[in-house]
Amino acid sequence: MxxxxxxxxxxxxxxxxxxxxxxxxxxxxxxxxxxxxxxxxxxxxxxxxxxxxxxxxxxxxxxxxxxxxxxxxxxxxxxxxxxxxxxxxxxxxxxxxxxxxxxxxxxxxxxxxxxxxxxxxxxxxRPIAPPPQEALPRWRRIAEGLRHSKTRDAEAISHHYDVSNTFYEYVLGPSMTYTCAAYENIGQTLEEAQENKYRLVFDKLRLKEGDRLLDIGCGWGSMVRYAARRGVKVIGATLSREQAEWAQKAIADEGLSGLAEVRHSDYRDIEESDFDAVSSIGLTEHIGVQNYPAYFGFVKSKLRDGGLFLNHSITRPDNNRSARAGGFIDRYVFPDGELIGSGRIITDIQNVGLEVRHEENLREHYALTLAEWCKNLVDNWDGCVAEVGEGTARVWGLYMAGSRLGFERNVVQLHQVLSVKLDDKGRAELPLRPWWT
Incomplete structure (x- = not known):
């Protein structure tokens, strides 16, 4: 034929x-x-x-x-x-x-x-109503507040994260970690690689027993609990009510309530300061590129002299294109999400007066992480559909598989940037060479 x-x-x-x-x-x-x-x-x-x-x-x-x-x-x-x-x-x-x-x-x-x-x-x-999983277009979200206002950010985070903690348990596995893992080799399991990621962040921040850590955008509190198990006093903040409730229960179940707390809070409402370290793992994507100076300035204000800041976020491979996400990601996955290259992130961290000491790209690691999340979704498909409906489960399969391809093809990257707050004489009091493995 x-x-x-x-x-x-x-x-x-x-x-x-x-x-x-x-x-x-x-x-x-x-x-x-x-x-x-x-x-x-x-x-x-x-x-x-x-x-x-x-x-x-x-x-x-x-x-x-x-x-x-x-x-x-x-x-x-x-x-x-x-x-x-x-x-x-x-x-x-x-x-x-x-x-x-x-x-x-x-x-x-x-x-x-x-x-x-x-x-x-x-x-x-003739245009018809989209599936119910779709968020409003950007121009209609003004009713929820100006772009990256506290109200609108809360709505955007709720759209993605207040789906179902049980669903996330199916997809993410026991670590309940919704950020890129760090693989020492491709033979590591997802849980081993996520544990390794938290060890890497902990070590880069030179945390030790008795230190104070602020974890901004803490999710289900995995970094919070990792640090608290090692004697660090931690405050975590998340805009997702369901994440905060899950994290607080996990903290109590582990007997860590004396050291750790996860608040359902905008990071801008954290009043404490003089932290030894600040971690921001997977939050920068949500705050808006134009807000980087204010965000990194806020982080600096929360650190003591000599305190360390680690920013872990998805980036673009350059700094030239639009930061706004494409139609599918913006309407179904991360409303108001924005990505830019690591150069812009480093520049804005430097411009607020923090000194950048190290950066690395974990792009391939995220492709491996996403492959494991997709495998979990497939293995637990019936339970996931029962929990959130087939439409939402399909959104996740499409989004994670497409993202995996994006990381493999260098459409997107994942950078960790480590910086320090110098004292008034420009001293960092850090080892001469990287102190982590």
Whole structure:
């Protein structure tokens, strides 16, 4: 059977109506690398392909047509109107990899667009409500406060983190750590690598028994408890109420209440100061690039002279492009999230008067971490769906698999930046060479 492209070019007089698969073929620049099937019975791509994509409903076509790109595909996939075959919805990594490597889309001519429109019909081209997992667009979030105001930040964090602690236990594993692990080798388990990450942060900050640590954006308190087990007095802050409640219970269960506390609080409301160290593990992505000077200035104000600050965050590989996230990430994963290169982070840390002493990129480590989270989601799929619904579970599978690919391809990176607050004579009182392994 010949394809539409092989049969004819669109005739200017009476162009033939197109099937869904023919439209897909026209828009694809080159061969379709997987089997595509549509609800109208049409197909494209090799019959023996390992992976497939099934467009199941007209609603899925509307999602794809009214929001071209990652947002439209996410809407169709999250709603169940678009299925991927040959892989599990908890880990569509392999299909995303094939699409990244072998599928490109071209800009059709005006005549082609007209024929596609006529073939689909106006009814399918009218925008409809997105799946319920989608956050409001940026321009409508103003009702929740100005960008990165306390109110709006709280709403954004709640959207992502107040999903279900049980769901996170399924996906993250016993460490309840939702940040990049640090692998000594690829044979390490996720739990070993997460423990190693906390050891690395602890050692970089030169913490010892009796020291005071502020952990900003502490999540479920894993860093808080790691330090408290070693005699450090710790305050953690998170904007997620569910995280704070889970963390406080875990602290009590371990008998660490005399040393550790996790507050449901904006970091800007922390009044204590003179800390020996501040850790910020996975928070900078949420505060907004324009707020870096204020944030790092706040951190400096909380440190004693000679105190150390470690910033651990996702970054871009350069400092030139827009910091704002793409449509899918902004609407389904991290509303108002922003990323920029490590150069901007280092510059703004330096500009508030902290001295940067070390930085390293753990990009490949995050790809390994995400692969393990996807495996956990697949292994616990039924429990995850029962806890949060299939749509939300699909969001997570798509997001984590896509992020894994992004870290592998150097679309995003993960940097740890270590800095120190000098005394009034410019002294740091630190060893001459790195003191951690």
């Amino acid at each position: 010949t394809t539409y492209k092989e049969r004819n070019e669109i005739r200017a007089d009476v162009p033939p109506k197109l099937t869904i698969a023919e439209i897909f073929e026209i828009l694809a620049d080159g061969e379709v690398p997987f089997r595509f099937t549509a609800y109208d019975g049409s197909t494209a791509g090799p019959e023996d392909a390992q992976y497939g994509m099934e467009l199941k409903t007209p609603r899925g076509t509307t999602y794809l047509a009214t929001a071209p790109g990652d947002l439209g595909m996410a809407r169709a996939y999250v709603s169940g109107d678009l299925d991927i075959t040959g892989t599990h919805p908890g880990d569509p990594y392999e299909v995303l990899k094939v699409m990244e490597e072998q599928l490109q889309f071209r800009r059709p001519s005006a005549l082609t667009i007209a024929n596609i429109t006529r073939s689909l019909g106006w009814e399918l081209l």
